[in-house]
Each structure stands twice: as C-alpha cells, then as structure tokens.
Amino acid sequence: MSLLSRPFKEALARLLERHDGIPFELRLWGGERLRFGAGEPEFAVTFRTRRALCEAALRSTLGLGEAYVRREVVFEGDLEDALTGLFQLARTVADRLPRLVPQFELPFERGAARVLDALNPGLLRGAARREKLAVERYYGLGNDFYPLFLDRRLQTSCGYFTSPGEALDDAQAHKLSLVARKLALRRGQRLLDLGCGWGHFMFHAAETYGVQCLGITLCDNQARYIREQAAARRLPVEVRVMSCAELEDEARWDRIVSFGAMCHAGERRIEVFYDRVRALLARGGLCLLESVTREKESPRTDPFLEKHIFPGYWPPSLDGMAARAAARGLDVLDAENLRRHSALTAQGWRRNLLENRERIARVTGFGEAFMRTWDFYLASAVAAFRTGHLSFVQMVLANGPQREIPLARAALYAAEEPLPRERAPVAPSVQVGSRAAARRPEPRRAVAKSA
Helix, strand or coil: CCCCCHHHHHHHHHHHCCCCCCCEEEECCCCCEEEECCCCCCEEEEECCHHHHHHHHHHHHHHHHHHHHCCCEEEECCHHHHHHHHHHHHHHHHHHCCCCCCCCCCCHHHHHHHHHHHHCHHHHHHHHHHHHHHHHHHHCCCCCCHHHCCCCCCCCCCCCCCCCCCCHHHHHHHHHHHHHHHCCCCCCCEEEEECCCCCHHHHHHHHHHCCEEEEEECCHHHHHHHHHHHHHHCCCEEEEECCHHHCCCCCCEEEEEEECHHHHHHHHHHHHHHHHHHHHEEEEEEEEEEEEECCCCCCCCCHHHHHHHCCCCCCCCHHHHHHHHHHCCCEEEEEEECHHHHHHHHHHHHHHHHHCHHHHHHHHCCCHHHHHHHHHHHHHHHHHHHHCCCEEEEEEEECCCCCCCCCCHHHHHCCCCCCCCCCCCCCCCCCCCCHHHHHCCCCCCCCCCCC
C-alpha cells in the first residue's frame, strides 16, 4: 500500500487519534501537513523527498538517520525533543498496531546456537575478532577526538547527577566515587576492570584507596594513554590489550568492574562474558556490572547504531543480567536503574559535540557527514533514555557471603567520601590544526555527504 494513499492516511489517523505524546507536525515535500497530538505543535518534521519518508517508515532509525545526514529530513525545534516525540509515537504505534509480520523464534534456536559455539571454538574466536574491530572502530577514533565531547576524565559511561543542571564533569566525578563505595574498596585489594576505557576509575581506585589495578581493553590508543598516565602518577595500574576470555583463571580478583563491556560482547558471547566474571572473581569478592538495557532481549538491535556507530552492540535486559548471574551462583546484592542519568549524560555529550564542532573538524579532519551522524546518534540516545526505550542498569554481584557492604544504603551517598583527586593532566593534549590531523581521512562509517 502506498504510504501516501488515502486508506493509509485514514488508518494512520485512526491509530493515532488518541496520541498523548508531544504534539508535533509532519510536513511533506508537496506542502501537505499532518498534525499529531493535542495542542500546538512543539516541533515539526519536514520530509523533503518521498524517498526520505519511505525509508524512515520502512527502515526505522536507519532510514530516518541517513535522511537527516543527507538533509532530506529537517527538524524544526530541538532535535532531542523531536526524537523524543517520535520515540513516543513509535511506542504508541507498537502498543496499538498488531504485528503484520510476526517474528517467530523457536525455543531451541538460541540453545542450538550456543551448542554450536561450544562445539566450534573457531566461531567464538571469530566473534572475538569482530568485537575488537568494532571496539577499534568506535574508540579508535583517536585520543584527540574524545576529549572534545566527553568529560575531562574521558568517561564513556553515564554520570551520576545530583541535580538536572549539574555539570557533566561533576556528575562523572560523583559516578566514580559512587562505584568505589558500592564495591567497598579497601587498601591492598586487587581490582580488574573489564573494558577499562581510558582508565580513570582505576586511577581513582589506586590514588584514593590504594587498590592495585589491571585494566583490559581492546583499543590500542586507550592502552597507550593509560600507561602514560599511570607512569606520570606513579600508580599501581597495569593495562593489557586483550579480551577477558584470554585472562588466566588462576588469578582471582577481589573486585571486578565493567562499564558496559557486555554490550560489546554481543548476544552470542555474553554467556562467555559471565563465565569469565565467575571464574575470575575471588570467593567473597564483589563485582559491579553496568550495561545499557532494554525491556526484552531480542536478536535485533538499533539499525542506525549497528551500521554507523557501533557494529555488534547488543543491550541485554535487566532480567537477563540477573538470570545469568544467578545461573553461575553469583548473588545479586543491588541493582539500580540510572536511565535518567544516562539521558542527562548523552545530552551533555551532544552539547559538547555541538559547541566544539568547528574545533573537532580542525583537529580531526572529520567532515560534516560525520558530525551529523554523531549528532543524530547522541540525540537518539537522549530520546531513547527519556522515553524508556533503553535503560541503564548498575548491578552489584557477590561470589559467596559478603560482610563488607554497609547495612544501610545511605552509606553509599555519604558526603564525606572522597571524590576523585587530580595529580596529573587528565585529558590528553590536543594539537589544533596539526598536519597529522589535517591529513586524517573521513571515517569509513560516515554516510554519504549531505546535499
């Protein structure tokens, strides 16, 4: 059925007549306008071409995002608010429109896939290689890019905001301190950071609590940065470029932390990730896992993210995280949903990206298509967390009886607990206008240049 036919429009009007989300206006290339919701529109979406509308309707965020990058769709109003309204609309449609083509998944399909993985380790090794390539594709954009939109400690996980207007740097400092308290860090402990990013949680743990740390990353530029900072600060922090599957079982760790690494493992390898956590955590030890989550697990993932930002990124569910831990004898001590904090964090990242747009172009050589791709990605993240399409779970697990966790939860938020100290430059220096930056080619993931 044509997307512009009268029957389609009538069906759409009936479906959305009780739309109670943000009111908005849809404008088509021929001048036609459709209004959704009650009250004056708070934003407008203009589809300049028939192709843009069809691709957005049929290819979800991938079609809409690519049309935005090509400038075939224009948002009037704040992009974050507009995408929040569209995500609300998508939820309305999902609730009221029966599936035209049901997606069946036979009960034995996932189990059979895991059996095949176990029988053929080469498949898992191939998945591990793909994971490293995906991580390098995202985090390997360079240590001169990330300081221009992340906080000064280069945290790629969400912060912890004490108020909606708090600065991103302060929220990330609160987050590091909160995680340290949830893990009940003490001097002399050994901590393993799976997917350690640029290492600032390890720096905080070593400087403030006297903890010995090992970080695991798949990204070479992160490892170089961590080694330089650890040497400058004279900290007992080591980093290795490897996956957690390559770590030896003999070494058990008092504490394990992971800020979202399981999403990069993907659906096929998340079981391996949990197996390794169980094998590496000492008896009586604590583990804190963070992850973007969704309500129900599915083999499908966001198509725009998959193609243009982070291939293989797969969020589990809260139920899935807890069930995998329990299946391995790990006790779930605490689970907290930081969804609203994640929305504020993504909002802060996007604000930094837009404010530093010209400087990023000078430093990195990244073109307009790249910037519009990341603008859409970050605005989509804000909208997804705002509307509950995605959540962000922080879960504390114990391997055996645990007496180190305070009895009262109020201790987690004690004001007297130390915040991260700074003893060395935090963000790597950025050489604006360097010849190396000027020669850097456009990243391969950027979609076609905007018209």
